[in-house]
Amino acid sequence: MNENEGIIIENINNDSGSTYLMNILGILIPIKIVVTIYLFSKARLPVGFARYFGRLYHFMTNPIRLGLQIAGLRGPFISQLDDNVYLGAMPMGSDVTLLFYKYKINSIVNLCDEYQGPTQHYTQYGMQQLYVPVVDHFEPDVEIIEKSIQFILKQIELGNRVYIHCKAGRGRSGAIAICWIAYSRRVSLEVAQKILLEKRKIVRKQLYKQKNVNQYYSSYCLNSNINSTTSI
Incomplete structure (x- = not known):
């Protein structure tokens, strides 16, 4: 095996490792988000973290909340x-x-x-x-x-x-x-x-x-x- 072939094989291994890592992160990150939202909804997060997460969550979900409110799916206003x-x-x-x-x-x-x-x-x-x-x-x-x-x-x-x-x-x-x-x-x-x-x-x-x-x-x-x- 010459030097160029060794470089190619090394690059392939690096690419495979990067792809594997990205796949793992693609699974773990959504799970972490879902678990955090669940713990937040049950008031089980530390209050300091829950405060900042709650503000971020409000900013991200408020348009959905408004839509559901207008549609009458969140009960009476x-x-x-x-x-x-x-x-x-x-x-x-x-x-x-x-x-x-x-x-x-x-x-x-x-x-x-x-x-x-x-x-x-x-x-x-x-x-x-x-x-x-x-x-x-x-x-x-x-x-x-x-x-x-x-x-x-x-x-x-x-x-x-x-x-x-x-x-x-x-x-x-x-x-x-x-x-x-x-x-x-x-x-x-x-x-x-x-x-x-x-x-x-x-x-x-x-x-x-x-x-x-x-x-x-x-x-x-x-x-x-x-x-x-x-x-x-």
Whole structure:
């Protein structure tokens, strides 16, 4: 075998090795992405990493989310909890007119860490936002729940209507909503969950079992007269 033949064989071996490596990476990278998304959806990623991943994930998937929302495949955009409080999905700038004119909403509780909301539109309509960012798929802590409830109470005293939202109006904002129902109606968390599901069927079914929801309830609701049989 001459020198040129040796070089050719070496190049072939290198090319084969590179192709094999690319094939392996082509398999491993999608698997890693799928596993990361799964762990993210179960709140099993470290919160710091989940925060940045959640923002990236929102940026990449928001057009799909909007399409599904418009098609009615993500449940209702907005649901009324009582005379003054609404729960729903993340609003875009084009939704602010709807919130302001149709629903007479002028106060917002935004729990999206990944999105600060259409703040310029809120300013245009004189709407006030309480921004209490919580990483997607994580539970609001007791301090955030209490801060949100106090904001809602203050806005109602001022004659305003309040819209609570996260991305889909299911988990993070659902935790605030169930605590609001338990606090304002003086009912147990089990009853509050039933009321909430009647108002918005797509909220998480186990909100009443969440740790911080129960801590808030124990700290701020148990001293009140609780009616465990209040009808929906």
